[in-house]
Amino acid sequence: xxxxxxxxxxxxxxxxxxxxxxxxxxxxxxxxxxxxxxxxxxxxxxxxxxxxxxxxxxxxxxxxxxxxxxxxxxxxxxxxxxxxxxxxxxxxxxxxxxxxxxxxxxxxxxxxxxxxxxxxxxxxxxxxxxxxxxxxxxxxxxxxxxxxxxxxxxxxxxxxxxxxxxxxxxxxxxxxxxxxxxxxxxxxxxxxxxxxxxxxxxxxxxxxxxxxxxxxxxxxxxxxxxxxxxxxxxxxxxxxxxxxxxxxxxxxxxxxxxxxxxxxxxxxxxxxxxxxxxxxxxxxxxxxxxxxxxxxxxxxxxxxxxxxxxxxxxxxxxxxxxxxxxxxxxxxxxxxxxxxxxxxxxxxxxxxxxxxxxxxxxxxxxxxxxxxxxxxxxxxxxxxxxxxxxxxxxxxxxxxxxxxxxxxxxxxxxxxxxxxxxxxxxxxxxxxxxxxxxxxxxxxxxxxxxxxxxxxxxxxxxxxxxxxxxxxxxxxxxxxxxxxxxxxxxxxxxxxxxxxxxxxxxxxxxxxxxxxxxxxxxxxxxxxxxxxxxxxxxxxxxxxxxxxxxxxxxxxxxxxx
Numbered sequence: 001x002x003x004x005x006x007x008x009x010x011x012x013x014x015x016x017x018x019x020x021x022x023x024x025x026x027x028x029x030x031x032x033x034x035x036x037x038x039x040x041x042x043x044x045x046x047x048x049x050x051x052x053x054x055x056x057x058x059x060x061x062x063x064x065x066x067x068x069x070x071x072x073x074x075x076x077x078x079x080x081x082x083x084x085x086x087x088x089x090x091x092x093x094x095x096x097x098x099x100x101x102x103x104x105x106x107x108x109x110x111x112x113x114x115x116x117x118x119x120x121x122x123x124x125x126x127x128x129x130x131x132x133x134x135x136x137x138x139x140x141x142x143x144x145x146x147x148x149x150x151x152x153x154x155x156x157x158x159x160x161x162x163x164x165x166x167x168x169x170x171x172x173x174x175x176x177x178x179x180x181x182x183x184x185x186x187x188x189x190x191x192x193x194x195x196x197x198x199x200x201x202x203x204x205x206x207x208x209x210x211x212x213x214x215x216x217x218x219x220x221x222x223x224x225x226x227x228x229x230x231x232x233x234x235x236x237x238x239x240x241x242x243x244x245x246x247x248x249x250x251x252x253x254x255x256x257x258x259x260x261x262x263x264x265x266x267x268x269x270x271x272x273x274x275x276x277x278x279x280x281x282x283x284x285x286x287x288x289x290x291x292x293x294x295x296x297x298x299x300x301x302x303x304x305x306x307x308x309x310x311x312x313x314x315x316x317x318x319x320x321x322x323x324x325x326x327x328x329x330x331x332x333x334x335x336x337x338x339x340x341x342x343x344x345x346x347x348x349x350x351x352x353x354x355x356x357x358x359x360x361x362x363x364x365x366x367x368x369x370x371x372x373x374x375x376x377x378x379x380x381x382x383x384x385x386x387x388x389x390x391x392x393x394x395x396x397x398x399x400x401x402x403x404x405x406x407x408x409x410x411x412x413x414x415x416x417x418x419x420x421x422x423x424x425x426x427x428x429x430x431x432x433x434x435x436x437x438x439x440x441x442x443x444x445x446x447x448x449x450x451x452x453x454x455x456x457x458x459x460x461x462x463x464x465x466x467x468x469x470x471x472x473x474x475x476x477x478x479x480x481x482x483x484x485x486x487x488x489x490x491x492x493x494x495x496x497x498x499x500x501x502x503x504x505x506x507x508x509x510x511x512x513x514x515x516x517x518x519x520x521x522x523x524x525x526x527x528x529x530x531x532x533x534x535x536x537x538x539x540x541x542x543x544x545x546x547x548x549x550x551x552x553x554x555x556x557x558x559x560x561x
Contacts, residue, residue: 004028009065022218038215039240087155103135125157144337145176175531206267240467245537246272281545303357335506341489379452385443389431437468497551
């Protein structure tokens, strides 16, 4: 039985030259768990907004074809009625949280429908989404992962047949990402919900999804069982979809004639163990990147930070923090949501003042200095790049900080930055209307405009597909001549493994580990305590040989023969 039926669907946004969706035919069986993949701009989010009726009820355009959900025509039924059939959790899920306490928010949709049992529905949804016992907590007491689960609970409370999640783990640490997918698996298997995810992380697709739909230029290229779909390495890569690292390693070994040709590529680590089990470890002595910085640039001395809360004791972020950062370092700051990564960056820029202790930047007491006086030494690029845009064009945004400080040659410097970050053709565009990758490049240009000695980047690869993440990583490497000291707060372990020379691990406001990538990822106690997930290929290599330290597919191919 099909819960979703799409026939000859096309949709074109007002003013667009080409349709966003182009003659789509697709049937989705009840109880399926489907991943929708494809490159940026292929129509993934647009397609899902058709399924829940946002298109064409709220988002207008040229709509053709028919879409049926649970036997209901989405064009003829009110969107409020569709919400009880199709639940939707958006990529920016925080915007779905509208009430101050957890139960209040989870039951809010049901109350709006005047359901007499709205509180019971809210409690059951919280239980189903792993938030049982959190009823009376305020929403700002939740971690990022718990907030995402609350947005999911709000949708689940209406008991829809279908749940759609747009990039469900893009802003989450690995531990919370595992939790989200565990909840989705339970909703699918125990309650029979049909789950649809827009997902770039193919290792999660391999572990949890039953089918994969590939969208390309607005049409469905194919719908296949997950294992069969992930075996199509060349087709996926042509759409900027990168199969799991285990799959890629087996593919390259097969292409090099080092494995038999006639077998289905592994998609998970257990499958990889069977395929790679006969390989020998070669121990190639892969270069270990280590920080060489010695001149202290930033120092934290006995720093404590806490925030006042409406309920309960003040929330402690740091207590007695001592830490030094050195000139020339490439530092990754990692840890679970709420560990204090963003707070540390705001302390360095003066945006947050410590309750106790001292912070020095090049000998300047940050805790006693106004943020505007620190901006020529330190610059922070926010997690949401749109927060960096205050003018109506990229060119004006880049020029702004230099203009207000009367920097000599600001026009020439603006042109140079537009050229460096490949933004010349976009210079008259509003930054908030650019693609994710373009916004990241523009925010980086704004961040380095005053030539800061230390650049702070908060989740620079969040919400990006794999191809765009690779582009941002290349941009970071190209910036070495502009600012040689960079600190990145991130959940992206591949970025950490390939870029960082020093890794600082935060857990509950404390530095629990500080060292090179081998020292961090090779320490199982730290990995488990802080909820770190090394790159998949690292775990694969360790499973084959205890002395293997492989962070990329290329390093794995060098290490095993």
